[in-house]
Amino acid sequence: xxxxxxxxxxxxxxxxxxxxxxIFSAIVIIAIGxxxxxxxxxxxxxxxxxxxxxxxxxxxxxxxMFTGLAFAVAFHASLFNIGxxxxxxxxxxxxxxxxxxxxxxxxxxxxLFAMIGGAAFGALWAAIPAWxxxxxxxxxxxxxxxxxxxxxxxxxxxxxxxxxxxGSQDPATARFAEAVHLPTLHDILAPFGIAFxxxxxxxxxxxxxxxxxxxxxxxxxxxxxxxxxxxxGKSQSAARYAGxxxxxxxxxxxxxSGGLAGLMAINNVMGEAERLVLNPTEGAxxxxxxxxxxxxxxxxxxxxxxxxxxxxxQGGAELAFFTSIPREMIIxxxxxxxxxxxxxxxxxRMPLERIFLALRGKEVR
Amino acid sequence: xxxLTIIQILDSTIRLATPLLLACxxxxxxxxxxxxxxxxxxxxxxxxxxSAAVAYVTGSVWLGLLAGAASSVALAALHGxxxxxxxGNQLIxxxxxxxxxAGMTVVIAQDWFQLGGRTPSLFGGARFEPIILPFAEAVADxxxxxxxxxxxxxxxxxxxxxxxxxxxxxxxxxxxTRFGLRLRAVGENPAAVDTAGVSVVGLRxxxxxxxxxxxxxxxxYLATALQAGFVKDxxxxxxxxxxxxxxxxxxRPWxxxxxxxxxxxxxxxxxxxxxxxxxxxxxxxxxxDVLPYVLTVIIxxxxxxxxxxxxxxxxxxxxxx
Numbered sequence: 001x002x003x004x005x006x007x008x009x010x011x012x013x014x015x016x017x018x019x020x021x022x023i024f025s026a027i028v029i030i031a032i033g034x035x036x037x038x039x040x041x042x043x044x045x046x047x048x049x050x051x052x053x054x055x056x057x058x059x060x061x062x063x064x065m066f067t068g069l070a071f072a073v074a075f076h077a078s079l080f081n082i083g084x085x086x087x088x089x090x091x092x093x094x095x096x097x098x099x100x101x102x103x104x105x106x107x108x109x110x111x112l113f114a115m116i117g118g119a120a121f122g123a124l125w126a127a128i129p130a131w132x133x134x135x136x137x138x139x140x141x142x143x144x145x146x147x148x149x150x151x152x153x154x155x156x157x158x159x160x161x162x163x164x165x166x167g168s169q170d171p172a173t174a175r176f177a178e179a180v181h182l183p184t185l186h187d188i189l190a191p192f193g194i195a196f197x198x199x200x201x202x203x204x205x206x207x208x209x210x211x212x213x214x215x216x217x218x219x220x221x222x223x224x225x226x227x228x229x230x231x232x233g234k235s236q237s238a239a240r241y242a243g244x245x246x247x248x249x250x251x252x253x254x255x256x257s258g259g260l261a262g263l264m265a266i267n268n269v270m271g272e273a274e275r276l277v278l279n280p281t282e283g284a285x286x287x288x289x290x291x292x293x294x295x296x297x298x299x300x301x302x303x304x305x306x307x308x309x310x311x312x313x314q315g316g317a318e319l320a321f322f323t324s325i326p327r328e329m330i331i332x333x334x335x336x337x338x339x340x341x342x343x344x345x346x347x348x349r350m351p352l353e354r355i356f357l358a359l360r361g362k363e364v365r
Numbered sequence: 366x367x368x369l370t371i372i373q374i375l376d377s378t379i380r381l382a383t384p385l386l387l388a389c390x391x392x393x394x395x396x397x398x399x400x401x402x403x404x405x406x407x408x409x410x411x412x413x414x415x416s417a418a419v420a421y422v423t424g425s426v427w428l429g430l431l432a433g434a435a436s437s438v439a440l441a442a443l444h445g446x447x448x449x450x451x452x453g454n455q456l457i458x459x460x461x462x463x464x465x466x467a468g469m470t471v472v473i474a475q476d477w478f479q480l481g482g483r484t485p486s487l488f489g490g491a492r493f494e495p496i497i498l499p500f501a502e503a504v505a506d507x508x509x510x511x512x513x514x515x516x517x518x519x520x521x522x523x524x525x526x527x528x529x530x531x532x533x534x535x536x537x538x539x540x541x542t543r544f545g546l547r548l549r550a551v552g553e554n555p556a557a558v559d560t561a562g563v564s565v566v567g568l569r570x571x572x573x574x575x576x577x578x579x580x581x582x583x584x585x586y587l588a589t590a591l592q593a594g595f596v597k598d599x600x601x602x603x604x605x606x607x608x609x610x611x612x613x614x615x616x617r618p619w620x621x622x623x624x625x626x627x628x629x630x631x632x633x634x635x636x637x638x639x640x641x642x643x644x645x646x647x648x649x650x651x652x653x654d655v656l657p658y659v660l661t662v663i664i665x666x667x668x669x670x671x672x673x674x675x676x677x678x679x680x681x682x683x684x685x686x
Contacts, residue, residue: 028469028472031476032472032473032476033476080456082403082456082460128662132662132665132666136665136666136667137667138662138665138666138667139665139674141401141403141456142608142609142612142661142665143662143665145403145605145608146605146609146658146659146661146662147658147662149602149605149654149655149658150655150658150659150662153651153652153654153655154651156651157649157651157652160651161649286460286464289457289460293457324475324476325472326471326472326475326482328467328468328471328472328475328482329468329472330468331464331467331468331471332464332465332468332469332472333468334464334468335461335462335463335464335465335467335468336461336465338457338460338461338464339443339447339457339458339461339462339465342453342454342457342458342460342461343447343448343451343453343454343455343457343458343461344446344447344451344453344458345451345453346451346452346453347451347453350451
């Protein structure tokens with residue numbers, strides 16, 4: 001029997017871990033001669049104080065929901081997909097090809113096919129490491145790391161040698177046509193009489209990310225496939241004994257994972273940049289790891305963690321603007337969150353176990 | 366391509382292979398003891414920053430090296446704490462360490478020097494100077510062997526020679542000493558080591574500490590010998606190439622040296638020729654950049670001999686309760 005009750009496992013442990021990460025972040029901020037409370041105030045103001053701040057926070061959160069879900073789905077099958085970054089890069093290539101090659105009449109149809117293109121390219125990039133893991137036993141962590149680098153090089157080659165418009169010095173594709181520009185939150189909320197900042201990148205992809213959260217929840221906890229994925233993740237030998245094919249689950253979980261990472265491109269490539277540039281993901285693929293760990297691989301947790309990291313990204317940008325704290329402070333905070341929630345979670349769990357054991361001891365008496 | 370060009374490319378191969386080899390041997394010690402380490406990159410990076418910063422402030426490259434190694438060992442200790450003491454996920458800990466180093470180096474360098482996250486340029490005693498081997502000048506004019514001695518083997522910094530001497534040193538420690546035997550055993554079957562009355566935790570911490578020192582030297586070499594100062598993200602994936610080299614070498618020291626030299630050669634060629642014209646077709650620079658990763662995937666796939674990692678790698682050791 002688990003010593004720590006389930007409610008504590010999903011609330012207390014992440015919250016204490018987050019607090020520890022916040023305390024260490026505050027120590028770093030004090031060490032470089034700034035006031036952490038003032039920093040927090042600037043971050044909250046910058047991320048939530050205006051519809052402009054909200055627009056950026058939600059834009060980042062959309063990216064992180066996709067990559068967080070991507071990591072979470074594979075993690076349920078005990079597969080450590082560190083390749084979200086490469087899969088999201090390739091997804092960008094898929095979305096860009098869809099947007100550039102076909103003269104779409106309307107953004108709705110374009111978005112539908114861009115989603116297919118992005119997800120297919122992302123899934124393809126996850127398929128090779130998945131197959132190598134399932135069939136040849138190659139460690140998926142190492143192969144997905146390698147595929148991140150290979151993916152970056154493929155994108156680099158495509159942009160510099162193939163997709164760059166003639167006469168352009170900039171390694172990027174041409175701008176997408178006006179018809180495939182996605183409506184922003186400003187466009188969507190205006191008919192309801194809500195004035196939302198015009199100059200933010202948050203767009204209709206946010207709703208697709210929210211839908212993805214719900215669909216992943218249904219998949220993992222309400223379908224036979226989801227059950228098989230979780231069973232395989234808990235015990236491979238028990239799953240095999242129950243007639244679940246390890247090869248099949250590894251492939252399917254990784255294809256879904258890569259597809260979700262690839263889907264992110266509808267937000268950053270189609271929604272924000274409206275063309276494909278070098279390094280379009282800016283580390284969002286890696287951040288998915290932090291988001292999924294923080295959210296305990298549950299879609300609702302991923303949603304909350306994505307908002308939290310959206311806040312950190314937008315607030316951190318404001319911080320660099322108003323104080324001497326550089327933008328890289330976000331990466332430090334991100335590292336601390338991953339460390340405390342992912343690797344040092346037993347450090348929080350062990351004392352909690354002792355407390356709960358002591359409490360239970362009293363009840364019995 | 367004339368003789369002198371080949372000598373020059375091989376010369377830069379040695380210089381570029383050195384940090385790879387140091388990090389590769391670092392990973393070797395850690396992984397043979399059963400601790401996966403994908404945080405080699407982060408440890409190199411933080412060592413690069415601290416070595417450059419301290420070398421600049423004190424004017425002594427040796428103090429810089431010491432500071433770099435100390436910072437890298439601190440991160441290694443964190444990795445040990447997470448993966449040995451608290452039996453956490455070693456991969457997640459490695460990911461966190463890479464991010465921690467990527468962020469902290471810029472935050473600290475910006476706070477200390479206000480140069481946008483880099484350190485001031487190093488010169489004089491704050492850098493490792495090349496060592497001219499004896500008689501290098503005298504034999505330089507001897508045909509064929511002269512340039513090989515004077516250009517290729519002579520004129521590297523002391524760290525390069527130390528690194529290549531570390532290869533037989535590592536082989537000896539791992540295969541010919543009691544410590545090495547126990548280290549290998551703890552990576553294959555920690556329960557057996559425990560039964561024999563040897564501390565699994567102690568051995569693994571020792572391996573992780575050696576890994577930290579070697580990564581520290583690798584980072585210091587990057588910032589104070591190969592280049593003159595620290596710049597943001599200067600490791601540029603070298604920690605992962607070293608990891609790839611370790612797998613490519615199937616976790617053995619001598620093959621590790623050869624695979625690091627091979628990957629160093631690829632870097633040297635990519636550095637010299639943007640696009641390599643082979644007459645029939647042109648090899649784009651990106652292909653050269655990814656070749657180490659592609660080769661590693663092929664080796665991992667088991668199509669060319671099987672790469673079998675240490676059996677207890679990545680698994681925290683829990684004493685029988």
